Amino acid sequence: MLTKNIHFDSKCVHSGVGEYEHGPVVPPIYQTSTFKFVNTDQGARLFKGEEDGYIYTRMRNPTIEALENAVAELEEGHKALACSSGMAAINTIFTSLLEKGNHVVCSESLYGPTRLLLETIFNKFGIETSFVNTSNLTEIEDAVKSNTKLIYIETPGNPTLAITDIEQTAKIAHSSKSLLVVDNTFMSPALQQPIKFGADVVLHSMTKFLNGHADVIAGVIVVKNEELYSIIRKTLNQTGGVIDPFNSFLVHRGLKTLSLRMQRHSQNAQVVAEFLENHSKVKWVSYPGLKSHPQYDVAQKQHYGSGGMISFELKGGIEAGKTLMNNVKLCQLAVSLGGVESLIQHPASMTHFSLGKENREKAGITDGLVRLSVGIENVNDIINDLEQSLKKISF
Numbered sequence: 001m002l003t004k005n006i007h008f009d010s011k012c013v014h015s016g017v018g019e020y021e022h023g024p025v026v027p028p029i030y031q032t033s034t035f036k037f038v039n040t041d042q043g044a045r046l047f048k049g050e051e052d053g054y055i056y057t058r059m060r061n062p063t064i065e066a067l068e069n070a071v072a073e074l075e076e077g078h079k080a081l082a083c084s085s086g087m088a089a090i091n092t093i094f095t096s097l098l099e100k101g102n103h104v105v106c107s108e109s110l111y112g113p114t115r116l117l118l119e120t121i122f123n124k125f126g127i128e129t130s131f132v133n134t135s136n137l138t139e140i141e142d143a144v145k146s147n148t149k150l151i152y153i154e155t156p157g158n159p160t161l162a163i164t165d166i167e168q169t170a171k172i173a174h175s176s177k178s179l180l181v182v183d184n185t186f187m188s189p190a191l192q193q194p195i196k197f198g199a200d201v202v203l204h205s206m207t208k209f210l211n212g213h214a215d216v217i218a219g220v221i222v223v224k225n226e227e228l229y230s231i232i233r234k235t236l237n238q239t240g241g242v243i244d245p246f247n248s249f250l251v252h253r254g255l256k257t258l259s260l261r262m263q264r265h266s267q268n269a270q271v272v273a274e275f276l277e278n279h280s281k282v283k284w285v286s287y288p289g290l291k292s293h294p295q296y297d298v299a300q301k302q303h304y305g306s307g308g309m310i311s312f313e314l315k316g317g318i319e320a321g322k323t324l325m326n327n328v329k330l331c332q333l334a335v336s337l338g339g340v341e342s343l344i345q346h347p348a349s350m351t352h353f354s355l356g357k358e359n360r361e362k363a364g365i366t367d368g369l370v371r372l373s374v375g376i377e378n379v380n381d382i383i384n385d386l387e388q389s390l391k392k393i394s395f
Contacts, residue, residue, distance in 0.1 A: 016070025077222035086205025088241030089219030100126035109157030163295035170198025190262035208338030265308030316395035330385035337373035
């Protein structure tokens, strides 16, 4: 089915679904490592690229391609490359596009392991990174050097929800002959499509909202043109961080409800954010849908909804936060995000502990910050759970 001229909700259901033998409505799982050739001549033609077909699942697989085509369509990109994890996607991008002597400008508020990858592995290979507050365009401009190859932003940033203007950052990147890479995990293409605003490469941890059910580890890279696809595909094939067919099937299945889920995540999170902002024990709340958010106007320009992620701090600081997280019943005390269930965690001692206190504070990740991934449960049940736990805080 052609999906060019239908609405996003319908694209979620139909994208990536091709024609298969026997006419299945759902793309079948090609659970095979290798594919049989008709004869030696055909095998040779496939390896030479003279004939389209399948050789080995690390290189191509119909089930994986169905998922890749679906995500590329939803992001309005050229093509996509599915990976074994979000970190595999990030590593593949850096490995493909960077070389010794290059410089990266990167958001300081972002997924902890992304920063560690740049500071440890890629720094060891002679690649320098400047971590800046990318919600401040002047800081991006000031950080760009003659050898800057990539500007890498995560927007909204993890876990502070700081928002970077994608369109303006793309202009800065392209004027300096750099590429703009955007981690779109927090919003998904249902709520933000960075390529429309000038991004060259978009990535997701598909573990989160794209899959949506907390039962898969996966990542994806979406590119704007064939040149980037060819470069990154070659690296992915060589380094081997590919997704497997079964997980591809699960994520593709999850995509079918993406639009519905993101609507519910956003609706619930807006109500929860307003509840928290008006609570006497809450010091501050960061959520793109609140007018108090410092980049609210930027969010209104580039988002189609405000998403399911909230960060906040209680007036009692870290001890109050611990009390809250240790007493919730419906919300699960666990890392990760983007599933149908509400998850709550403490970045400073969990997901972002490895950054060190100084780097966390510079990025706005206070010791008392609590990150809440709002699920699709009844919003009153979520609020009641938070309220009963907040009542246990005394200061």
